[in-house]
Amino acid sequence: MLNPWRKLLFALCFFPLFFSCQKLIEDKKKDLLMELITNGTWYVSQYNDGATDITQEFTDYHFRFFSDGVVTGKKGTAIENGTWAGDVQNISIDAEFPSAQPPLSKLTGVWKITDSGLDFVKAEMNNPPGKNILHLLKNK
DSSP states (O other): OOOHHHHHHHHHHHHHHHHHHHHHHHHHHHHHHHHHHHSSOEEEEEEEETTEEOGGGGTTEEEEEOTTSEEEEEETTEEEEEEEEEETTTTEEEEEOTTOOTTGGGGOEEEEEEEEOSSEEEEEEEETTEEEEEEEEEOO
């Protein structure tokens, strides 16, 4: 059996390792998330504004997320710039298209990610009139 001093020494030696491993795991999660989001372009496969399906308003828009926090919405030759920030701990993305008109302005806000994979993201945002639902798919 270990005496109390050895237990304390053991704890003091390995306690920092535990937290550095946790930090490493969190950093790897963030790196993976960043790679998945910034690699390729995305399109809106579903957007419900409360009870109203307005997916067709996003037809022909393609979105590209950059690691510096910039996001672009492109339709034909028109490009609208915005910003985004992922929050791994809250499992959310904050997006802003400050000078955009609808439909891009409807993407502004904090989106709670409800499901995701290598090529899709499902998210929702609560608004006073109701819940908005957003599904993004990665272009092939």
